[in-house]
Amino acid sequence: MTSTDDERRALERLLDAARKEAPPPNLDERVMEQLDYRARLEHLAGSRSEIRGYRAAVGALALLAAALVLLLFTRKPGTDLAITAEHAVNSSQAAGRAAAPATASSSAQAADDPCLSGLAAAGNEPLIDDFEDGDDAVRPLEGRAGFWRWAREIDAPGTAPALIPMPRPDAARGNRLAQHVKGGLLVDWGATVEFNFRPACYDASKYVGVSFQARGPGRIYFAPRERSVIPPSEGGSCLTDCYNPHVVKIELESTWRTYQVRFRDLRQRGIGKPALDPRRLHSLAFLIRPEDTPYDVWLDELRFLQR
Numbered sequence: 170m171t172s173t174d175d176e177r178r179a180l181e182r183l184l185d186a187a188r189k190e191a192p193p194p195n196l197d198e199r200v201m202e203q204l205d206y207r208a209r210l211e212h213l214a215g216s217r218s219e220i221r222g223y224r225a226a227v228g229a230l231a232l233l234a235a236a237l238v239l240l241l242f243t244r245k246p247g248t249d250l251a252i253t254a255e256h257a258v259n260s261s262q263a264a265g266r267a268a269a270p271a272t273a274s275s276s277a278q279a280a281d282d283p284c285l286s287g288l289a290a291a292g293n294e295p296l297i298d299d300f301e302d303g304d305d306a307v308r309p310l311e312g313r314a315g316f317w318r319w320a321r322e323i324d325a326p327g328t329a330p331a332l333i334p335m336p337r338p339d340a341a342r343g344n345r346l347a348q349h350v351k352g353g354l355l356v357d358w359g360a361t362v363e364f365n366f367r368p369a370c371y372d373a374s375k376y377v378g379v380s381f382q383a384r385g386p387g388r389i390y391f392a393p394r395e396r397s398v399i400p401p402s403e404g405g406s407c408l409t410d411c412y413n414p415h416v417v418k419i420e421l422e423s424t425w426r427t428y429q430v431r432f433r434d435l436r437q438r439g440i441g442k443p444a445l446d447p448r449r450l451h452s453l454a455f456l457i458r459p460e461d462t463p464y465d466v467w468l469d470e471l472r473f474l475q476r
Contacts (some may be wrong), residue, residue, distance in 0.1 A: 179238040244414035253329035255388065282406070284396065284449050288312035292375030295473040297453070300346045307364055313371065315364040315452075319350050322357040322459075332362065337469060338384075339425070347469035362468065369404030370396055373447045376407035376473035378431035384467045385421025390456040390457075393432050395449045398437075405451055413438050415445040416456065421438045429474060 294310040298317075302308075305317045317332035326331075333348035350362055378410055379393065391416040399412075401406025415435035435445045453471075457464050 176255055177184050192200075226418040269295060282370075283459055286371070287370035287372055287449075288366075289372035289448075290375045290473065292475060295376065295475055297379070297471040297473060299344070301344070303334055303346060305331045305333055316346065317362070317364045319360065319362055321352065321360040323408060338467070342454055344469070347467050349467050350457075351465045352457075353461075353463045355457075355459045357459065358442070359459045359462065360457040360464070361454050362457075362466070363452050365377050365452040368448055369451055371450045373450055373473060375476075376447070377433075378434075378474040379453070379471065380427060380429045380474055381471045382425050382427050382469040383419065383421055384423065384425045385465065386423050387421050387464050387466060388461045389419050389421060389466060390416040390458065391419055391428075392454045393435065393445060393447070393450055394452045394454055395446055396451045397449065399451045410439075414454070425467075425469075428473055431474065460461070468476060 225467045246253055288311075290311045290313075296308050296310060297313065297367050307313055307315045307317070318329045319332050320329040332350070335349045337345060337347040340346075348362065350360065352360060373393075379391070381391075383389070394414040396405045396407075398407050398410075398414045400407050405411075417430050417435050419430075432445050432447050436442070455466070455468060457466065
């Protein structure tokens with residue numbers, strides 16, 4: 170029996186269970202709106218990327234999105250969407266794995282290093298995501314594209330819940346939604362709230378850092394990750410000492426606070442490591458380590474810091 174057979178059977182069991190539940194009102198309209206928006210962003214990312222094989226990734230995304238649509242249509246009213254999504258395949262992660270770049274003699278150098286033809290921020294539109302649009306995509310400003318996911322050590326390989334914003338506690342006018350993750354004790358590497366830039370390299374050197382709002386209680390680590398710390402299977406170039414990003418520790422409080430992190434203040438584990446190169450960003454991540462679990466973290470208003 171192949172892994173494909175196992176995945177197909179798991180998906181069939183998931184859909185059979187979903188069909189037994191009743192859909193909440195108006196969910197179909199919202200799901201179709203979000204899928205249409207996601208498709209437009211996928212097209213934007215694909216048209217700007219020179220990475221070969223992206224069409225195969227989009228096909229995988231469409232198949233997995235269809236399964237997610239059926240699951241959402243049959244979700245019980247009142248069910249937490251972020252928790253329900255735990256049992257679906259993370260389409261953005263699966264698409265990223267399917268889009269392994271092919272190397273051609275005429276574009277071998279660009280395929281090996283997408284940063285040579287990557288997108289660069291102009292420095293005029295710093296908003297990354299305020300989550301007010303209610304979907305899992307970052308705002309498509311200055312060429313940015315990507316989807317939020319919640320990866321945890323308890324997830325099966327190749328799966329992770331997509332993150333949909335939730336109603337923000339003590340919401341003010343014009344600031345209704347935020348990202349929320351909550352979980353129990355973890356013992357291996359922990360959990361991550363993250364999005365990957367598409368294409369897999371983004372030049373943010375026009376900015377000096379990142380700001381965001383957060384509340385806990387607890388502790389997290391903010392990590393803008395270069396391609397050099399991510400393995401090739403996930404769009405990076407790392408061959409040794411992978412997953413050692415530049416980080417800064419953030420001690421959260423029980424009330425909302427705004428945190429500002431400058432690129433120059435980020436550090437890697439080890440001696441003599443170079444400073445973060447914001448011209449080669451693969452992703453932005455909030456890391457939750459096992460010693461900081463159980464956890465209950467809210468995030469909002471993610472922006473680049475202007476000079």
